[in-house]
Amino acid sequence: MQSIGLSAKDLTVSYGDHAAVKRVSLDFSAKQVTALIGPSGCGKSTFLRSLNRMNDLIPNCTVTGEIWIRDQNINSPSTDVVSLRQKIGMVWQRPNPFHKSIYENIAFGPRYHGTKNKKKLDEIVEQSLRKAALWEETKDRLHNSALALSGGQQQRLCIARSIAVKPDIILMDEPASALDPVSTSKIEELISELKQDYCIVIVTHNMHQAARVSEKTAFFLNGEVVEYDDTPKIFTNPQRPETNDYITGRFG
Amino acid sequence: MSAKTADKIATAVIVGVAAFIVLVLAGLLGFILYRGVGHISFHFLTSAPETIRKGGGIGPQLFNSVFLLVLTMIITIPIGLGAGIYMSEYAPANKITSGIRLIVEVLSSVPSIVVGLFGLLVIVNLFGFGFSLFSGALALTVFNLPLMVRITEQGLKGVPREQKEASLALGLSKWKTITSVMLPIAMPVILTGTILAAGRVFGEAAALLFTAGMSSPRLDFTNWNPLSPFSPLNPFRPAETLAVHIWKINSEGLAPDAAQIAAGASAVLVITVLVFNFAARWLGRYMYRKFTAIK
Ligand SMILES: Nc1ncnc2c1ncn2[C@@H]1O[C@H](COP(=O)(O)OP(=O)(O)OP(=O)(O)O)[C@@H](O)[C@H]1O
Numbered sequence: 001m002q003s004i005g006l007s008a009k010d011l012t013v014s015y016g017d018h019a020a021v022k023r024v025s026l027d028f029s030a031k032q033v034t035a036l037i038g039p040s041g042c043g044k045s046t047f048l049r050s051l052n053r054m055n056d057l058i059p060n061c062t063v064t065g066e067i068w069i070r071d072q073n074i075n076s077p078s079t080d081v082v083s084l085r086q087k088i089g090m091v092w093q094r095p096n097p098f099h100k101s102i103y104e105n106i107a108f109g110p111r112y113h114g115t116k117n118k119k120k121l122d123e124i125v126e127q128s129l130r131k132a133a134l135w136e137e138t139k140d141r142l143h144n145s146a147l148a149l150s151g152g153q154q155q156r157l158c159i160a161r162s163i164a165v166k167p168d169i170i171l172m173d174e175p176a177s178a179l180d181p182v183s184t185s186k187i188e189e190l191i192s193e194l195k196q197d198y199c200i201v202i203v204t205h206n207m208h209q210a211a212r213v214s215e216k217t218a219f220f221l222n223g224e225v226v227e228y229d230d231t232p233k234i235f236t237n238p239q240r241p242e243t244n245d246y247i248t249g250r251f252g
Numbered sequence: 253m254s255a256k257t258a259d260k261i262a263t264a265v266i267v268g269v270a271a272f273i274v275l276v277l278a279g280l281l282g283f284i285l286y287r288g289v290g291h292i293s294f295h296f297l298t299s300a301p302e303t304i305r306k307g308g309g310i311g312p313q314l315f316n317s318v319f320l321l322v323l324t325m326i327i328t329i330p331i332g333l334g335a336g337i338y339m340s341e342y343a344p345a346n347k348i349t350s351g352i353r354l355i356v357e358v359l360s361s362v363p364s365i366v367v368g369l370f371g372l373l374v375i376v377n378l379f380g381f382g383f384s385l386f387s388g389a390l391a392l393t394v395f396n397l398p399l400m401v402r403i404t405e406q407g408l409k410g411v412p413r414e415q416k417e418a419s420l421a422l423g424l425s426k427w428k429t430i431t432s433v434m435l436p437i438a439m440p441v442i443l444t445g446t447i448l449a450a451g452r453v454f455g456e457a458a459a460l461l462f463t464a465g466m467s468s469p470r471l472d473f474t475n476w477n478p479l480s481p482f483s484p485l486n487p488f489r490p491a492e493t494l495a496v497h498i499w500k501i502n503s504e505g506l507a508p509d510a511a512q513i514a515a516g517a518s519a520v521l522v523i524t525v526l527v528f529n530f531a532a533r534w535l536g537r538y539m540y541r542k543f544t545a546i547k
């Protein structure tokens with residue numbers, strides 16, 4: 001059996017009275033990519049953001065249920081959210097590098113977590129950029145502003161930034177939907193590389209992308225998981241008519 | 253009437269109103285500068301005023317204004333930043349918080365003469381600080397602090413949510429996120445606002461009449477011991493500022509050249525406030541470019 005990276009049990013997320021995610025249970029395996037697909041507004045982002053407790057920031061948002069990493073339920077109130085988030089990286093739809101230099105974008109996290117040695121930091125920066133396939137393009141201008149990079153480069157920088165703090169899990173919310181086709185395929189290649197080390201959960205509206213990069217796919221509809229299975233099976237032989245309708249483009 | 257005509261009329265009215273406002277402002281500034289600039293000289297800016305003779309300057313007053321500004325800012329900037337950070341990032345969204353916000357708004361719009369009288373009753377008499385720079389600084393704090401709080405809060409609220417989330421998602425604490433990610437982004441806004449607020453403090457008179465006082469002791473500019481009563485650096489001495497001085501010589505000045513001195517001092521005041529405003533704009537733009545720099 002595959003080792004489990006992260007597992008959600010009966011997760012319900014509500015904004016005020018409105019339940020956006022309803023009793024979702026999903027297991028995400030380590031060293032695998034899981035794609036979350038479904039029509040707009042069905043709760044994919046909401047679900048994803050609960051996994052690293054990012055929804056704590058939204059005042060009227062309540063999350064009930066359990067999220068297990070190994071033997072720890074991270075959705076319990078006693079969890080140290082700050083250190084938990086170091087273990088779970090996140091990448092957003094729109095690239096959001098810090099308004100700092102390329103180097104600082106990456107060194108910022110590790111330095112806070114205790115790596116003060118300049119040489120060590122240099123090493124982490126180089127490794128992270130290499131892993132994100134950005135080193136060759138940026139090694140000569142590490143101390144220039146990250147905002148001068150192209151959108152695709154910025155997104156890879158954001159991925160590099162998140163792996164610099166050595167997470168176990170990376171959550172990605174439509175990481176390529178704001179990018180051009182070339183950048184998109186670079187990000188996809190990168191995801192396939194990264195899954196050798198991380199448990200990756202990716203939200204995408206692009207069926208082909210889901211089919212290309214993921215091992216497993218979960219189909220969300222109205223806050224519920226309709227179907228969750230191996231990706232090839234979801235795309236060639238879905239068990240539920242709603243899934244079939246969605247992947248053949250009949251709605252959503 | 254066709255939509256096109258209506259559009260033309262509306263445009264004409266708006267342009268007319270705008271032109272009128274600009275004209276009034278330009279006229280006002282022009283008049284003050286025209287009357288005053290001729291009187292400004294090095295001697296005027298550095299020497300002490302005369303009571304009944306000609307040729308007095310505004311040196312101590314200018315110094316007092318700057319010193320009072322610095323004192324006020326030393327009090328308001330840390331407290332204002334702290335309160336602004338609290339209001340924006342820590343305060344729960346409930347009735348108490350919105351109550352505080354309302355009070356802050358009201359406080360910043362209390363007429364300054366009322367603040368001055370309050371300062372006289374509470375700071376000068378009750379607390380016993382007397383007519384002093386320190387009392388003046390506290391009075392100015394009363395309406396400068398709310399401004400500072402609001403500027404900080406708005407600056408932080410303007411930081412994109414993704415920036416904050418990106419930092420938290422790396423496992424950084426809330427405090428570190430605020431100081432290292434959010435404040436640098438908010439800094440141009442906060443700095444611009446602070447300088448504009450400083451301009452207001454610099455030109456304030458009414459709140460100071462009864463707090464910082466309307467007289468200065470003979471200052472000895474060679475005495476830099478802040479505890480000596482004649483030292484310019486002593487924050488517990490009475491101090492007449494430039495704006496108060498203008499008011500005073502205009503209403504009871506005995507020197508034969510009182511009118512010119514008032515005009516010159518007014519020009520100095522206006523120029524300084526203008527400098528503050530332009531500095532604020534320039535610095536805001538400079539910092540914005542620096543932080544988002546395409547280098
Ligand atoms: N901050 C919020 N406050 C209140 N309701 C919200 C908030 N964020 C999302 N919602 C609601 O929760 C539901 C799910 O939204 P969510 O963003 O998770 O959908 P999604 O599947 O990610 O959609 P998309 O594919 O368009 O990104 C929607 O009905 C949305 O209106």
Ligand SMILES: [Mg+2]
Pocket residue numbers: 044045046173
């Ligand atoms: Mg979404």
